[in-house]
Amino acid sequence: MLKKALVTGVTGQDGSYLAELLLEKGYEVHGIKRRTSLFNTQRVDHIYQDPHVEEQRFILHYGDLADSSNLTRILQQVQPDEVYNLGAQSHVAVSFEAPEYTADVDAIGTLRLLEAIRLLGLDKSTRFYQASTSELYGLAQETPQTETTPFHPRSPYAIAKLYAYWITVNYREAYGMYACNGILFNHESPRRGETFVTRKITRGLANIAQGLESCLFIGNMDAQRDWGHAKDYAYAQWLMLQQEQPDDFVIATGIQHSVRDFIRMAAAELGITLLFEGEGVNERAIVAGIVGDNAPALKVGDVIVRVDLRYFRPAEVETLLGDPTKAKQKLGWEPEITVQELCVEMVAADLHEAKRHALLKEHGFKLPIAVEN
């Protein structure tokens, strides 16, 4: 019998890497996708299987974490061995604009899934993974953060995820469910959503280098994060559900960089040396040197990064750094891809795309570029 997994958020960054991994491991993978007016399956199109073929192992269901009857029906139909709850309104800044929706999907959505598993009598047979987050630490009480560091969430997103964290622990303690929290620190990839800071930087700088945009407007460049690669982190998610006992784990690299460092790193990969001038909201980055032919649109002296207050959050998480010792010891997990390698991969993918767009523009086609960040 094939093992069956159900993945919420399968169309997201992590969902796509996890679905690939589970298919490689021989699972039948069921994913929940939302009904949208435009296609939203780009990240999983390469593993899509025609429903008309026999032995289809990747199956998508329409659904939403805001709809319990829908979740119950899918769970009843699939009877999964493992549920990975990755679906969420996952943008911290957006959660300040849509706090109630974020709470409904990220907090109560988790409860809806757990309760459906329990009411269907699957609580002893189905293992549950909850996508918890380093945002729980917020105003961190100690550095680096471990599984025992107290939480101090700083956004509606983080507070919704705090509920989801504890309801997962509660179903484990109250009903003996195999339920785990992965407390994952920031993880990125070429599939990262375009409005998260790393992708905004690699995409923005690649576009600027190719003459498609003129300036990258950015928020708090002093913020520091522990960035890893989503592919490594998908493997950790799977490992957590393969243990004898359920538990909660920090997944991180143990290395921290500022947003400014990441900008510098991405620019260097494009052959651009940047000079940062000015303080606070007046800070800007100026092109100080160019090598190679990846930035044909730029010249020394161009200002290509500026600070824009609109990207600051009402309450910021200034610094996060994880200690993944427990995951190393108990899961045998270690990150394989460094932040430098991650940045190289992201810049290469965005440069490829920018070159394609530049070529289209050169031949008079209207650009399919969204510039809203």
Ligand code: NDP
């Ligand atoms: P993404 O934003 O890339 O993906 C989120 C997924 O959730 C998408 O598939 C999205 O669908 C889906 N979704 C959004 N709203 C709903 C809803 N109402 N019902 C069902 N599905 C919904 O996030 P990531 O892949 O980066 O993150 C995966 C999970 O891990 C999230 O829960 C996130 O909060 C958490 N997390 C992420 C970290 C990171 O650094 N990436 C770190 C720690 C935790 P659609 O494609 O239609 O928008």
Ligand code: GDR
């Ligand atoms: P984060 O990721 O909030 O940590 O949440 P994001 O990349 O959005 O921000 C990281 C840091 O960069 C600062 N920043 C900016 N951020 C964005 N998005 N845009 C900007 O222009 C900008 N300028 C500076 C932010 O203020 C912040 O300090 C991500 C999400 O994936 C969550 O779902 C997940 O739980 C956490 O990571 C761990």
